[in-house]
Amino acid sequence: MALRYAILGLLLDRPSSGYDLARAFAEVIGAYAWDAGHSQIYPELRRLEEASLVEVVARGARGRTTYRCTDQGLAALRSWLMAPPASTGGVKNEHVLRLFLLAALEREDALEILRRTQEGAAAQAVHLEGEFAALQERTNSRSGGPLGLTTQYGIRTFRATEEWARWAAEQIEGEGAAWQTLDVKNLDED
Template identity: 25%
Template sequence: MSIRHGLLALLERGPRYGSQLRSEFESRTGSTWPLNVGQVYTTLNRLERDGMVAQGGEDEAGHTLYAITDNGRAELRTWFEKPVDRTSPARDELAIKLAMAVGAPGVDIRDVIQSQRRHTVKAMQDYTRLKAQALLAVEGGGARERDDVAWLLVLEQLIFQTEAEARWLDHCESRLIRLSAPAPAGAPAPAPTAPATPQPDPKAAAPGVAAS
């Protein structure tokens, strides 16, 4: 998750202070990836160090405001235009767990799969309910419509993710069942491989033809 670029995107809409950025980030993403104020200010300090934001005075309540710079806008444009790199995927805890469960003493990997499937299906149902609420908010319009649309996109991505995870768990279970199934009784043994037929030496003389 790029907190750095998310904050730059919010600052492009105008100067903001730290807790305001945190609230708007969470509103835009439905608090899927909650931030704390410490994370926000640490990121702002790094962005300021890199010349991508600058302090721009204070608001009426005395909050220090941050504003995006030209370098920050250039960085943001590059982020929007560049595809997310999938050649080095982030570590996935579930995939690592199943990989480690294969052959682990005292662990029934199918129990692990079934437990995860129940959790995944419940999460998918929860996301689907939230999606219905987000759709109502989008259709109703209002001042927060932009945030509601953003939250709807995040929810749909989460739904697609959990659907894919459920299918993958089904596939894993089927694969394990096939691999653990014993060979059918009386199945013929594989036929021995016939020896390769010797190939004639192209340099050898043909029958009845004298070698030169």
């Protein structure tokens, strides 16, 4: 279900073709919130059209079909957003999973991953800060408009990750041999 609402939300921002949507997922929203490939998007657009939640507004070169979110689509999206999120449906985030599994590594390797994490998160934050400044200018507002809100979300979570990675590395460096207790405990007994 989430895919459907992600598409409606993107179409609300601007009418788009399946190709446009696929790029939006690949470039922005897929990195934090929800990802989807074109092979999922095209069939879903047809289903959404059948349900009158989107409509075709243009057919261009190379079979390009541009869709727009209908009033019904907006209503459906809004009622989904206001309903309490299903308790079920946990998170799938490979990056975070990797951080949870750090304890499986030896000290030096764990530190290496933390260094990569810290640098990657810092780079992403810097990139988004640039985007945010551009949005502030373009929208002539402190908040950067609706897109500015999501950009700030990205900036803040990347900064949190960066700071966590720095802190975690300090802890490991400070603990010396204690780090390895975990795997030693389980693999050496018996």
